Amino acid sequence: MIHSLRRHLLDRFVLRPSRHQLAYAPKERVLVTVNRVTDEYFVTPSNVERTEYDLLVLKFPGTAGRAERASNWPDGILPGVRTKVCTWNAPGYGASSGRASLANIAKRASRFWSLLTSELPPERPRIWLVGNSLGCATATHLASRSDIQVEGLILRNPPPLIQTFKHVARRYPLGHLADAIAESVPSEMNLSLTAPQAHVPTVLLQSERDQLVPPNLQMEVFDALPGPKRLVVMEGLDHDGVATDDHEPEIRNAIGWLWEQSSMASRR
Numbered sequence: 001m002i003h004s005l006r007r008h009l010l011d012r013f014v015l016r017p018s019r020h021q022l023a024y025a026p027k028e029r030v031l032v033t034v035n036r037v038t039d040e041y042f043v044t045p046s047n048v049e050r051t052e053y054d055l056l057v058l059k060f061p062g063t064a065g066r067a068e069r070a071s072n073w074p075d076g077i078l079p080g081v082r083t084k085v086c087t088w089n090a091p092g093y094g095a096s097s098g099r100a101s102l103a104n105i106a107k108r109a110s111r112f113w114s115l116l117t118s119e120l121p122p123e124r125p126r127i128w129l130v131g132n133s134l135g136c137a138t139a140t141h142l143a144s145r146s147d148i149q150v151e152g153l154i155l156r157n158p159p160p161l162i163q164t165f166k167h168v169a170r171r172y173p174l175g176h177l178a179d180a181i182a183e184s185v186p187s188e189m190n191l192s193l194t195a196p197q198a199h200v201p202t203v204l205l206q207s208e209r210d211q212l213v214p215p216n217l218q219m220e221v222f223d224a225l226p227g228p229k230r231l232v233v234m235e236g237l238d239h240d241g242v243a244t245d246d247h248e249p250e251i252r253n254a255i256g257w258l259w260e261q262s263s264m265a266s267r268r
Helices: 002-014 102-117 134-144 161-169 175-182 191-197 215-224 248-266
Strands: 028-034 037-043 055-060 083-089 126-132 152-156 202-207 229-234
Touching (some): 002 161, 002 175, 055 102, 083 102, 126 134, 126 248, 134 152, 152 248, 161 175, 161 215, 191 215, 202 248, 215 229
Parallel strands (some): 055 083, 126 152, 152 202, 202 229
Antiparallel strands (some): 028 037
C-alpha cells in the first residue's frame, strides 16, 4: 500500500497530462482501439507515399507535451531520405485512454510499437526512436528490449528520474523527505537501468543551461549508453529552449552520422 501511494505521488509530481482539444492540422490524427484500449498518434505531412519511406521516426513527448504540437523534425534533414514521422500521446494525454501513470507508459508504448510495426511496408524502413525529456525514458525502454529492432535513438535532455526528482525536491524545505517517492520510479522508466541495455546508435542533444535536468545528470545517461554515440551541446539553451541557426550545423552533422551508423546497424 505504501509503495502504491508513493507511485501515485510520483505521478502527480512528474506528469502533466491534458486532454483538451488542440489544433493539429496539417498532421493526420490516427486512433486505434483494440480491446477497448485506445492509442492516439499523429502523422506529420510528408511528400512520400504512406507505403514508401526509408525511415520511420517514432516520437515521444515530454511530461507536459502533446503529440498534436510535434513538429516534423527530423524530416528534411537527410537529403533524399523519405521519412515518416509519428508522434504518440501517452495514456491520459489527448485521446489515448487510461490513466496518466509512469507505470502505464512503458507497457502502452510497447503496444504502440506493435501497432505501427505490424503495418510496415515489405521493404522494412529503418526505425528511429526520438524522446524529449521524459519521453527519453520511454524511447530508451523500447530501445533496450531485445525483442524490438531499432536502428537509431535520439534523446533530448534525458532525465534519470530518481536523480532528477531528488534534484528538484532539494529546492524546497524538507525536500529530502521526497527521496522515498523518487525511489519508486518503475524500472522500465529508469534510464539508469535501461540506458546500459540500449545497444543502439544514439545522438544526445543537451541544453547547456538546463536547470531542470542539469547536464551532469544527462551525462550519467550518456556515459551509460553502450553503443556508438554522439553528444551535441546546444549552447545557451535551458531545458525547453528552441535550437537556433547557430546550433543547426552540429545537429545536422549528428543526424547524418546517425544515418550512417544506423545503416550499419540494419545490416547486423
